[in-house]
Amino acid sequence: MGQTREWIAADRPFLGVCLGLQALFERSEEGNRAGLGIFPGVITRFPSQGQLRIPHMGWNEAVFKEASPLTAGLRVEGEPFYFVHSYRLVSTDPSIIWCETDYAGQFVSGVRRGRVMATQFHPEKSQVKGLQMYRNFLTLTAR
Amino acid sequence: MVESSRTNPRPRVAVVDYGMGNLRSVTRALMAVGADEGVDCG
Numbered sequence: 001m002g003q004t005r006e007w008i009a010a011d012r013p014f015l016g017v018c019l020g021l022q023a024l025f026e027r028s029e030e031g032n033r034a035g036l037g038i039f040p041g042v043i044t045r046f047p048s049q050g051q052l053r054i055p056h057m058g059w060n061e062a063v064f065k066e067a068s069p070l071t072a073g074l075r076v077e078g079e080p081f082y083f084v085h086s087y088r089l090v091s092t093d094p095s096i097i098w099c100e101t102d103y104a105g106q107f108v109s110g111v112r113r114g115r116v117m118a119t120q121f122h123p124e125k126s127q128v129k130g131l132q133m134y135r136n137f138l139t140l141t142a143r
Numbered sequence: 144m145v146e147s148s149r150t151n152p153r154p155r156v157a158v159v160d161y162g163m164g165n166l167r168s169v170t171r172a173l174m175a176v177g178a179d180e181g182v183d184c185g
Contacts, residue, residue, distance in 0.1 A: 004159060017169065019161055080145075135176040141163035142154045 008116050013141030015134075016118030018085060022112065024118055028125050030087050039111060041092035050102050055086040062099040062109045062121060068119065069140055070098070073132040081121035081130060083109075088120060115141060157181040 001023075008014050025035045028043035035043075035128055046054045061078040064071050088107040098110035098117065109120045117137065123130035156178040158166050 020159070023161065124168045131172055133177050134172055138154050138156075139171070140179050 001036060005038070008038055010113055013115040013137070014117070015137050016116075017122060018120060020132070021056065021118035021120050022089070024089060024111070024116070025092070028087060036115075038116065039096055039113070040093055041108075043087045043089055043090050045087050046060075047103060050056060051071050051076055055084055056088075056103045056130050057084045058082070060101050060103060060121075062101050062119075064099045064110075065097060070136050072139075074129060074136075080110075080126070081119070081123065081143075082125040083121045085120060153177055153179040 004014075004023075016024055022030075022043045023035050024038040025041040025043055026037050026039075027033075027035050029045050030043065041106070046052065046056060046125075059080045060083050062081050063078045064074070064076040067076045083101070083103075088103075089104075089111075090107050092108060092111065096111045096113045097108050098112040099119075100106050100110035101109075101120070107120070111118050119133070121130075123133045126133075154177070157171050158169050158173070160166055
C-alpha cells in the first residue's frame with residue numbers, strides 16, 4: 001500500500017480496477033483497515049432491498065460526465081461494462097467523478113484526477129469497449 | 144502503473160496484485176492494446 005501511495009504522490013500514471021478503485025478512498029465497510037486515502041469518501045455495501053441482487057454482477061451502463069481523451073471511442077452518454085461487486089462509492093468530491101452507474105440508485109463507477117484513474121467495473125472483462133478504455137489509458141500515459 | 148520511454152514506445156506496466164482479482168485477464172488485455180510484453184505482476 002505504501003508503494004502505491006508513493007507512486008500516486010509522484011504523479012505517475014495509475015489505473016485502479018474494482019477493489020483498486022475502492023482502495024483509493026478513506027475506508028470501506030468491508031473491512032477494518034484504512035484505505036489509501038487518496039480521495040475522500042467511504043465505500044459502502046449495496047442496501048438489501050426488494051429484488052435487488054447482491055453482488056451487482058453483469059453488464060451495466062457507465063455514463064461519463066464529459067468527453068475527454070480517456071473516453072475516445074466510447075459513448076459519453078452511456079457504454080456497457082462488466083461489474084462484479086457488493087460495495088460501492090456513493091459520495092465523494094464531485095470533481096473526481098469520471099462516470100456513474102445506476103444500481104439501486106446512482107453510484108460512482110469511475111473516478112479520475114490528474115494521472116490517477118479508477119473504475120469499479122472491469123475493463124478487461126468488457127470486450128471491445130473495455131480494451132478501448134485500456135488503450136486510451138496507455139495512450140495518455142505514454143505521452 | 145505505467146512507465147514509458149522515447150526508446151520504447153510500448154509502455155511498461157506493473158499490475159499490482161491485491162489478492163482479489165484475475166491478473167492474467169488484466170495482463171492479457173493490456174498487452175493486447177500495446178503494453179510492453181514485460182508486463183509485471185506482483
